[in-house]
Each structure stands twice: as structure tokens, then as C-alpha cells.
Amino acid sequence: LRPAVGIAAIQLGIPKKMLAVVVPDEEGNSQEFALANARIVSESVQLSYLKNGEGCLSVEKEHQGLVPRHARITVKAYDLLQDKEITIKASDYLAIVLQHEIDHFSGTLFYDRINQNDPWHAEKDSIIIE
Ligand SMILES: [Zn+2]
Numbered sequence: 001l002r003p004a005v006g007i008a009a010i011q012l013g014i015p016k017k018m019l020a021v022v023v024p025d026e027e028g029n030s031q032e033f034a035l036a037n038a039r040i041v042s043e044s045v046q047l048s049y050l051k052n053g054e055g056c057l058s059v060e061k062e063h064q065g066l067v068p069r070h071a072r073i074t075v076k077a078y079d080l081l082q083d084k085e086i087t088i089k090a091s092d093y094l095a096i097v098l099q100h101e102i103d104h105f106s107g108t109l110f111y112d113r114i115n116q117n118d119p120w121h122a123e124k125d126s127i128i129i130e
Contacts, residue, residue: 004057006097008104011058018080019101023094031094033086038077038102041087043070048127050096054110063111065119069096071127093129 009018020034048071053064073095075088090098100110115121122128 006101007057008101010104017105019098019104021094021097021101023097025094026092032081033077033088034080035075035077036080038075038098038105040070040073040099040102041076042074044072046071046125046127047123048092048096048129049122050093051128051130053114054096054100056100056110058104059109059111063114065111065114066122067096067100067110067113068115068123068126069099069113071095073099075102096129 005023006019006021009016017037018035019038021032023031025031047068049066049068054067055062072089072091075090075098077086077088078084079086088094088098103109103113
């Protein structure tokens with residue numbers, strides 16, 4: 001086992017659109033969701049990247065490079081923790097983690113999004129998250 005902030009059901013061999021995330025917010029509080037059928041309903045044009053790139057429990061090998069993500073997204077899903085349909089307006093780290101996990105629903109891994117010709121290229125006006 002390795003520490004992680006998120007996991008999708010398919011990573012455990014369960015072919016369902018389910019994911020769980022535990023992400024600290026800026027005050028250090030834990031934001032926890034266990035989502036079924038999560039989908040992105042809107043996304044910012046502005047992009048953000050994790051400064052040191054991303055990793056994944058399902059990817060043993062390290063892949064260097066910035067992974068472009070939308071800086072802000074709105075996600076609709078059924079939250080199994082709250083037992084209701086919810087809308088999450090996410091930015092910063094939470095937005096990146098949710099996009100990473102939702103990508104697993106379609107078999108997309110973080111390194112699929114790295115610019116192969118220029119892995120550390122950041123788009124103009126994008127946000128780099130430490
Ligand atoms: Zn992953």
C-alpha cells in the first residue's frame with residue numbers, strides 16, 4: 001500500500017464510476033467525498049498544474065512533467081458519505097484530484113495528458129500549485 005489522496009473503484013478492479021478522495025483544504029481541514037457517477041458539468045478555461053507533476057497508485061513508473069488540469073470545475077455526483085446528490089465547486093488541489101480520479105472512469109492516466117514534446121511547459125495565465 002502507498003499513501004494517496006484519491007482512488008477510483010476501477011483501480012481495485014471494480015468497474016463502477018465511483019471514487020473516494022481525502023484532500024486537505026487551505027485551513028488544513030479534511031475534505032472527504034465518496035462519489036458515485038461523478039461528472040464534470042463545467043470547467044474553467046484557465047489551467048492549473050501541480051508543480052512536481054502527478055503520481056498514481058496504478059502507475060509504478062515515474063512520469064515527469066506537468067499535467068494540465070482545469071483550474072476550477074463543478075462536479076455533480078451522488079455522495080455516499082452524505083447520502084445525497086451534491087454539487088462540488090472545486091478549485092486548487094481538490095479540482096486536480098477530482099479530475100485525476102474522474103479520468104480513471106475513461107481509462108485516461110495522468111501521463112496521457114503530459115505534453116510529450118515539452119513536458120514542463122505551462123500555458124500562459126495558468127496556475128502552478130506547490
Ligand atoms: Zn490515479
